Amino acid sequence: LLIILTQAQIVEKLGNTLADTFAGLYEQYLPKVYRYISYRVTDTSTAEDLTSAVFEKALTKFKTYQAEKAQFSTWVFTIARNTLIDYFRSAGKTRTVPLEAAFSFQSDTAVQEENERLEDLSLLKTCLARLSQVEQEIISLKFGAEMTNRQIAGTLALTESNVGVILFRAIRKLRDDFKGREHG
Amino acid sequence: MTSRGENMGREYEEAAQFSENLDRLLAGQPYLTDDGLVEDTRTALDFARWMVSVRPAPSPAFQAGLKARLRQKMEEKESASRRGWFWRFIPQEPVWQVAVVMVLMLVVGGALWGTFFRPSGEITGVPPGMTASAPATLPPSTSVPQTTVPPTATQTPSATPWNGLMAFASNSKPVYAPGENVRIEVAFSNHFAQPLVLEDFPPAISLMDASTGLPIYTFVGEQSDKTLAPGETAAVSLDWDQKDNKGRPVPPGKYYVELETIESYGQNIPLNMAQPAVFDILPSASGEAGRLLEVEQSQTVASITVTLKQIEVTPGGLLVTAFITPPPDYVLLPGTPALQPSQNYPAAAGYSLDGAWVKDAGFSTVGYFGTGMEHTWYIPQALPDNAGFLTFIVHSVGEWEGPWQFEVSLDQ
Secondary structure: OOOOOHHHHHHHOOOHHHHHHHHHHHHHHHHHHHHHHHHOOOOHHHHHHHHHHHHHHHHHHHHHHHOOOOOOHHHHHHHHHHHHHHHHHHHHOOOOOOOOHHOOOOOOOOHHHHHEEEHHHHHHHHHHHOOOOHHHHHHHHHHHHHOOOOHHHHOOOOOOOHHHHHHHHHHHHHHHHHHHHHHH | OOHHHHHHHHHHHHHHHHHHHHHHHHOOOOOOOOOOHHHHHHHHHHHHHHHHHOOOOOHHHOOOOOOHHHHHHHHHHHHHHOOHHHOOOOOOOOOHHHHOOOHHHHHHHHHHHHHOOEEEEEEEOOOOOOOOOOOOOOOOOOOOOOOOOOOOOOOOOOOOOOOOEEEEEEEEEOOOOOOOOOOEEEEEEEOOOOOOOEEEEEEOOOEEEEHHHHHHHHEOOOOOOEOOOOOOOEEEEEEOOOOOOOOEEOOOOEEEEEEEOOEEEEEEEEOOOOOOEEEOOOOOOEEOOEEEEEEEEEEEEOEEEEEEEEEEOOEEEEEEEEEOOOOHHHOEEEEEOOOEEEOOOOEEEEEEEEEOOOOOEEEOEEEEEEOEEEEEEOOOOOOOOOHHHHHHHEEEEEEEEEEEEEEOOOOO
């Protein structure tokens, strides 16, 4: 007998409040969702806005989330992917990063080290934007959401071995492109 | 000399080693087989390790701000649910609550007066408070769904279920040219005698592919609770640019609108359309939306023949369609309603215009047939007016390496 409970019913049985349960999941998944989105957009404020939108949607729909049907990570990243798709569609934006964005940081500030990290990250995003959509998506899900290849395969309707090969090729392309630009 | 199969087998093995070590890296563990890694894999892993070290992280201020905002919303929701479905909508100040009780007494008194003293000859079969005609704002082509709402204390039980909440969906016209904007109107009207609170309004609205019965694009807007007064209608307008959830143009065919369940007072109300709003997207003809280039060029590599069939030039980009003969390991699974092979065959491609740099065309969408596969690539780049020829290169089909290369004149 398969009994499917909504999150609200599970919470009621456990005696916790919905707020407690959601807060725990928020702590666990916020960095992953933020990182996943950050790989796909150009600036921090957009990443923060979209991350906020994801968790606000998740909170609104949390009562109907069924843990037996899908893991929370699958559920929340479905919301995140749809939020990104809507963002790109509604704003008519492309995922490309302008080249000059990679060199827009000042080197004479007090936080030289952090600037260098941001410069590297920006250059990395420039290289990322040159990959195919599938490669970008797989890298965001791997490095941002920390999904296994099997989870990514399920999300993108690919085979697990294909995900592994695409990921491997994409990282090598990124490595070569990044090194070329760094020294170029 | 090594064969192509051996090279691919080695790449798969290296990819598996890479993935296993990357998962360990993300879990904060050392590499598993450090000594056995070839140089290319090791440097790829080193680069991945560096990528992990520069990963973006949310700032503490952002985390704290969002957390506080979400917690406040959660507490409001829980507080509302503790107060009961009715009182959650009334401000907590005593003066408001007294005012609400007085208004309620007037409403109940009025209802009793209407029940016992109203003149005869009214329309029969309409529950108390339900208007006899559909709201005037709804377009004539709307359909009435079979929607039921759990009776509340003030409703009169009926032998036949009647619709208290009606949902109507309509599209602006029955057929659309490819790429043309599809305007969809969805209206919800309350035919109960009392206000109706719809939670998470508007519900998700999906565009369904009639050939598969699967959603092809889902609209999810900002949602909040919405109160509909008796007889009131709330309408939602959507514009769909004929692209699927992945941003790719959808193929010609029949589509219809489906609504996700909506909640009222914590109960699910299915909003299935009895007569769904249906429309057709026409195949591209020579004309308004773009032009079609018939190509019919074939290339055979590794006993796989790729035939570039056509290129559709639209204002938003190019749709390149090719038919590919079955690779040697192509096996269709028996017993599935839609043809499904035993493995996927994504095909990576690139393109260039007038001999310029080759750009990535990404992976194709695939339709599987007994005689082979139809692959379609979408290139989201508007074709320049002066473009002379397109070079299109299919790099790989599944695990089979090409390239299959084509040159197409754009002056047709």
